[in-house]
Amino acid sequence: MRYLIALIAGSLFGAGLFVSGMTDTTKVQGWLDVFGAWDPTLAFVMGGAILPMMVAWRLTANRAPLAGGQFPEAPGTQIDRKLVMGSVAFGAGWGLAGLCPGPAIASLSYGGAGGLVFLAAMLLGMGAAPRMGRYLDSPAHAA
Amino acid sequence: MEQDWIMGLIGGVLIGLGAAVYLLGNGRVMGASGIIGGLIDGSGRNTGKERLVFLAGLVGMPALLYVMTGAQATTHLTGNWAVIIAAGLLVGIGTRVANGCTSGHGVCGISRFSLRGIVATLIYLAAGGLSLLLMRHVAGVI
Numbered sequence: 663m664r665y666l667i668a669l670i671a672g673s674l675f676g677a678g679l680f681v682s683g684m685t686d687t688t689k690v691q692g693w694l695d696v697f698g699a700w701d702p703t704l705a706f707v708m709g710g711a712i713l714p715m716m717v718a719w720r721l722t723a724n725r726a727p728l729a730g731g732q733f734p735e736a737p738g739t740q741i742d743r744k745l746v747m748g749s750v751a752f753g754a755g756w757g758l759a760g761l762c763p764g765p766a767i768a769s770l771s772y773g774g775a776g777g778l779v780f781l782a783a784m785l786l787g788m789g790a791a792p793r794m795g796r797y798l799d800s801p802a803h804a805a
Numbered sequence: 806m807e808q809d810w811i812m813g814l815i816g817g818v819l820i821g822l823g824a825a826v827y828l829l830g831n832g833r834v835m836g837a838s839g840i841i842g843g844l845i846d847g848s849g850r851n852t853g854k855e856r857l858v859f860l861a862g863l864v865g866m867p868a869l870l871y872v873m874t875g876a877q878a879t880t881h882l883t884g885n886w887a888v889i890i891a892a893g894l895l896v897g898i899g900t901r902v903a904n905g906c907t908s909g910h911g912v913c914g915i916s917r918f919s920l921r922g923i924v925a926t927l928i929y930l931a932a933g934g935l936s937l938l939l940m941r942h943v944a945g946v947i
Contacts, residue, residue, distance in 0.1 A: 682816020710817020753932025787897020
């Protein structure tokens, strides 16, 4: 059951990337390129994705997940150094290549050698991230 | 183009439905960086199979759709290897340190009015715009 649900969710995610054209890095960079040929498509993708999720979060009240277990706890409100610095780094890389983690994984099926190299570098970065996180958390580094 | 934003909206709704299925079905936040990152650093060992099946759908569905529709995959990814590698490293480190990316902080976070999700999204959008401005219009690298 859990696996079937995960497969359906992943497939919907992949189908959405295909339909929306977010597999094309120029569409992503077009959204970020405010001073160039600006392309608003990404805002519609984000907006379209947020709508069903607003309904879904409401449906989690007084219920349990279909496959058992519990729903995620309420999100924290702490804006710490890791959230800020991590998002700066992510945004910088996202702007450079026009790929974020979802499309980067999906591009395995169509992205050619470039997509493969990006994915490999991304996984390497993810492996190094816990160490970077501890560094940002260390009191010696407190501003 | 007018058609682009309609397809964007439809595709977006599909992504949101995927996130809703994952949340209501398995009780999990559908964040791409968290799902794959947990496999890399070992924090998601107990849910490894579920993660792998999700990723199989994420890769398999676009592959299937490209074959079925006969559409040509156009990624327009830069041919500059140094840029690709630097960008990949930044995205990998950044999303895991910040504990979320476009799907986790963006789609799943904003939709529940999470302060962290909203702040992260504003920051990575600004950083993305700035990096593109500097590297394309100032340095001319991409």
